Amino acid sequence: MTAKGAERAARLTAIVLALGLPVAALIARWAGWGAGRDSVIEIHGALAEAGGWAPADLTATVGEPLRLRLTSDDVMHGFAVGQSDWPAVDVAPGEVTETTITFNRPGKYVFYCTRWCGVNHWRMRGTIEVAGPTTSPAIESPPLYVTLGLDLDAPHPADVIPERRPSADRGAEPGATIPVEFSTGEYFRAHSPAEVWRALRASPASRELADAEVWDVVAFVWRSNSTPESLVEGKRIYAANCAACHGETGAGNGVMAASLASQLTAEFGHGATKPADFTDPAKMLGASPALLQGKIIRGGMGTGMPYWGPILTESQTWAVLSYLWTFVMD
Amino acid sequence: MTVALAATTIAFAPVPAATVTPVERHIRIEAKSFEYSPAVVTVNSGDRVTLELAATDVVHGLYLDGYDLNVTADPGQPARLTFIADRPGAFRFRCSVTCGPLHPFMIGKLNVGSNWLMLRAVGLAALGIVFVTQRCRGAGAQRNL
Numbered sequence: 001m002t003a004k005g006a007e008r009a010a011r012l013t014a015i016v017l018a019l020g021l022p023v024a025a026l027i028a029r030w031a032g033w034g035a036g037r038d039s040v041i042e043i044h045g046a047l048a049e050a051g052g053w054a055p056a057d058l059t060a061t062v063g064e065p066l067r068l069r070l071t072s073d074d075v076m077h078g079f080a081v082g083q084s085d086w087p088a089v090d091v092a093p094g095e096v097t098e099t100t101i102t103f104n105r106p107g108k109y110v111f112y113c114t115r116w117c118g119v120n121h122w123r124m125r126g127t128i129e130v131a132g133p134t135t136s137p138a139i140e141s142p143p144l145y146v147t148l149g150l151d152l153d154a155p156h157p158a159d160v161i162p163e164r165r166p167s168a169d170r171g172a173e174p175g176a177t178i179p180v181e182f183s184t185g186e187y188f189r190a191h192s193p194a195e196v197w198r199a200l201r202a203s204p205a206s207r208e209l210a211d212a213e214v215w216d217v218v219a220f221v222w223r224s225n226s227t228p229e230s231l232v233e234g235k236r237i238y239a240a241n242c243a244a245c246h247g248e249t250g251a252g253n254g255v256m257a258a259s260l261a262s263q264l265t266a267e268f269g270h271g272a273t274k275p276a277d278f279t280d281p282a283k284m285l286g287a288s289p290a291l292l293q294g295k296i297i298r299g300g301m302g303t304g305m306p307y308w309g310p311i312l313t314e315s316q317t318w319a320v321l322s323y324l325w326t327f328v329m330d
Numbered sequence: 331m332t333v334a335l336a337a338t339t340i341a342f343a344p345v346p347a348a349t350v351t352p353v354e355r356h357i358r359i360e361a362k363s364f365e366y367s368p369a370v371v372t373v374n375s376g377d378r379v380t381l382e383l384a385a386t387d388v389v390h391g392l393y394l395d396g397y398d399l400n401v402t403a404d405p406g407q408p409a410r411l412t413f414i415a416d417r418p419g420a421f422r423f424r425c426s427v428t429c430g431p432l433h434p435f436m437i438g439k440l441n442v443g444s445n446w447l448m449l450r451a452v453g454l455a456a457l458g459i460v461f462v463t464q465r466c467r468g469a470g471a472q473r474n475l
Contacts, residue, residue: 076389076427093428115389115427116405243406255386255405 040098042069045077045091045113048120053111055126062106062132070097078114081128082311088114106132110310116244119259122306143309145294148190152294153301158194158286162215166193167330170213171220178221179203188225189293193218193285193329219329225289226322230315234323237316245304250278250327260304273303278327285328292324293317333461340453345418345446352376352414359383361390361403361425364432375418375443384408391426394440400426418443 044054050073060066070079072093080088081101089097103109113124145152181187182196191199197218200206206214226234239248247254252275264273278284296317299307308317355377360367361384373379383392383403391402396417403409425436 072428074428075430075433116385116387118388121388239407240404244404245406248406248408255384259387 040067040069042071043079043126044071044073045079045124046073047075047118048123049118050074052124053126057126058111058128060101060103060128060130062103062130064102066101066103066128068099068101070099071095075117076115077117077124080112080114082110082112083313084109090115103128103130103132106130106134108310112311114240116256119256119263143294143297143314144189144290145297148290150288150291150294152291152298156192156286156291157282158192158284160194160197161281161285162197162212164212164215165328165330166212166215166219168216168219168223169330171216171218171223173216178217179205182221183224185225188221189289192288192291193222193325195288196221197285222322222325222329226319230319230322231326233316234319234321237312237320238323241308242320245275246278247275250324252277252279264302264304268302273300275305278324281328284325289318289321292321296320333457337454337457340450340457350374352378354378354380356380356382358408359392359438360386361392361436362386364425364430364436366392366423366436366438369438370441371438372441373415373443375415377415377442378412379415380410380412382408382410388429389427390429390436392423392438393426394421394423396421402427415440415442419447420445 070091072091077091078088079091086101089099091097107130109128109130111126111128113121197214200214200217243254244256245254245260246252257275297309299305355373357371359381383401385403385405389404393400397413399411399413401409401411419442421440423438423440425433
């Protein structure tokens, strides 16, 4: 009798365990135990045509680590957060990349794909809304092209073109003292090389210089406003983000240019807008740094040029620009 | 007996030493829509080879079998791989980055020197055919007697 009772108790225990454990696990999952503060967000990457990032809108809190598990549903993608120093990671199908990001400042960040996954690669973006104590109402100053009221879409041909390629090395030699008003950062950023050339030409300081020598001085002004480090940084950013369309040599004939044209034709009915040619002196010498920075920040609006405002920091845009002018000036 | 000796010779005879002096080679391989161009690269044994991989549509990679080398190139950022081709033979190279639906079929071939393994196999096969036909003929002759 007792043996039978023990057997029945054992059987009951086994049944309760077999049924109860899975149910308990389900309840725990439903109740959200183990989630909470250090929850992990799983993000799937897909081609922009197939929906891009899912989810594409994240929220985070200042100072609290945002833990992400990244994977891809089709091809190789990359993940990076704009305006931040977190290193980009690769997101491969069939693999999970874990990354943890902590934000120091509140605001709206943009994350984006860093591997060329297709012609719509640059459309793979998402946002991270970072909430936090807004102790300092950081009023961001508008970009320079807004302050100056520049029209980014107006043509900007240079009215004077140098006969030979301007060289900063030669420009450093003549010993012509550059009037101090030309060497300030504000003046430099608001004026095109051609305008600086005209101003220098009219200045009594350059009376003894030939036209080509004045161009060399202009090249020297441009080099004085960049550093070797910013040129290296600009070259790196250019290679990673710009060269695919604008070409490694800056001639606007990058490997993606052809497919970009056919894609634009399909989307907008026009495909004539080619990537800008940075080796064209008429274009490059007629544009001020503020104008070109505006084009980078705002993007091309229907031309296939992405808007880089949420991705590149201000110093990064200046670094890219200082590299761009090396295509027409030494 | 003669056949066995011939087979051993074909299979194990030492390869004549390479007479060509190694050179520096720079080969640009373009990767686009699941194919490499050129897809077959031939070098001499001992050459110092630089493969420049240029992707022209999406990110591609190149993993070289036998040498265990890998390189990845995004459009606009050609990447280089330099190595000394000291292992003779034919080696496949394949895309190492999932680039799209036909990614598994994106392959190419690197030939280093003459493909002695292939030549030996052909030699042995020819010897086998000769041997079998001889025996058949011999058997037929015996039956006719």
